[in-house]
Amino acid sequence: MNSLVSYQFTNGIATLTLANGKVNAVSMDVIEAFNLALDQAEQDQAVVIITSNTGVLSAGYDLNVMSSGLENAIPLVTAGSKLSRRLLSHPQPVIMACPGHAIAKGAFLLLSADYRIGVAGPFSIGLNEVQIGMTMPYTGIEIAKDRLSPAAFQRAVINGEMFNPEGALAAGFLDLLVEPADLVSSTLEIAESLKKISMKAHKNTKLKVRKPLLDTLDASIELDKTTLSLD
Numbered sequence: 001m002n003s004l005v006s007y008q009f010t011n012g013i014a015t016l017t018l019a020n021g022k023v024n025a026v027s028m029d030v031i032e033a034f035n036l037a038l039d040q041a042e043q044d045q046a047v048v049i050i051t052s053n054t055g056v057l058s059a060g061y062d063l064n065v066m067s068s069g070l071e072n073a074i075p076l077v078t079a080g081s082k083l084s085r086r087l088l089s090h091p092q093p094v095i096m097a098c099p100g101h102a103i104a105k106g107a108f109l110l111l112s113a114d115y116r117i118g119v120a121g122p123f124s125i126g127l128n129e130v131q132i133g134m135t136m137p138y139t140g141i142e143i144a145k146d147r148l149s150p151a152a153f154q155r156a157v158i159n160g161e162m163f164n165p166e167g168a169l170a171a172g173f174l175d176l177l178v179e180p181a182d183l184v185s186s187t188l189e190i191a192e193s194l195k196k197i198s199m200k201a202h203k204n205t206k207l208k209v210r211k212p213l214l215d216t217l218d219a220s221i222e223l224d225k226t227t228l229s230l231d
Contacts, residue, residue: 005033007040013191014046023059024052026105031079035086042091045199047191050113051097055123060104066230074228080105081139081221087112088210091203093194097187099180102173104128108140110173111147115190118165118174119183125173126162135229138220146213148172
């Protein structure tokens, strides 16, 4: 489908693989490719797996764009926030298979999925925005508040603390931690189990559970357009 986000559909499971260099930076082109792949997954009525072929799910937004001024950063952050909202309301289950690091927007991808699998090892997962001088957008705050434990939320968002995989599991970035060699098989096992649930009930229940969050995100996305700060 796209070299930035490949699409493979097999036996009711769609695997979206991010491939944008060593750190899988999230650019406008990557977001567009994700949206096209998610369109196809909806059409195929597939359980979705999102992963990458490197040791980094993503290190975040394209820094060249983010450092080029608000006129370029705001559209990218807006598109990224809308992608997170779409993932959180996707009609079929979304599984994130993280092969290593997940930083900034990469960690927000984890927080936007229904089931998150990570691997043991010397990896960092977290929201480093304040470390690099970026005030956290309202949308990011709301997603993190909803998905992380209260204590971890404060540490992750306000302090920019990075977590090792075990810490990320306890914080709420991950639901399951496996050995790197077991990531593919474990992810497929979870996907197969989720194929057995009622997709109609899954969709309707997800939208009920997340309605307050989704409504808040709609308002936050608009607010971030006028309040985003890169310093």
